[in-house]
């Protein structure tokens with residue numbers, strides 16, 4: 087794409103965030119967060135409804151300005167992170183790509199080969215000339231996840247990538263995440279923990295404004311903190 091892209095394809099990259107403090111109407115949502123994702127890792131972010139997962143992803147990406155946030159890559163400050171070419175992309179909970187765009191065009195804008203991106207999903211190639219707005223909710227979601235996953239960034243942040251996607255595709259998508267780990271670092275938040283946890287190298291739980299890095303007995307911890315029933 088002609089753009090300088092120093093972040094892709096050359097060794098280990100470490101994305102760190104701390105100092106992220108967010109309050110709404112005086113009610114603290116995020117306080118004292120430290121988060122780390124490195125290339126080669128799938129990192130899972132869990133937490134109860136309203137715990138601030140989406141807010142945290144926005145703050146890391148730079149979509150939400152946080153005055154004292156420190157987001158760093160390899161120790162170098164990158165705020166807002168999205169301004170650094172090739173560093174990170176982010177799929178919010180809501181649709182990202184315009185409804186009037188065809189998939190072929192969306193893929194070209196993102197510099198992605200749409201056939202490679204949709205490998206393993208037999209019905210997707212036939213949708214290439216559809217507009218995003220013409221697809222079912224689940225198909226549109228799946229395409230957006232796949233296009234961002236295959237776009238050439240060192241990190242991808244996904245807010246609820248599995249939502250709306252049918253079970254047979256959730257498994258294939260999980261495999262695509264695992265494959266993408268060879269190229270990038272992934273930060274995923276989703277309530278489908280049964281599908282998410284087996285993919286994760288690191289699991290974080292957002293709990294009352296703090297981000298806890300869970301240990302090997304994460305299931306017990308998730309019960310203890312009220313995210314799962316015993």
Ligand SMILES: Nc1ncnc2c1ncn2[C@@H]1O[C@H](COP(=O)(O)OP(=O)(O)OP(=O)(O)O)[C@@H](O)[C@H]1O
Pocket residue numbers: 110111115133134135136137138139140141142
């Ligand atoms: N713009 C805003 N103004 C006021 N409060 C907000 C705003 N955005 C988010 N909140 C509140 O901040 C809290 C965290 O919201 P957030 O969407 O980050 O949670 P979440 O963990 O992603 O939740 P879920 O699992 O339900 O998607 C919630 O209590 C929400 O109501």
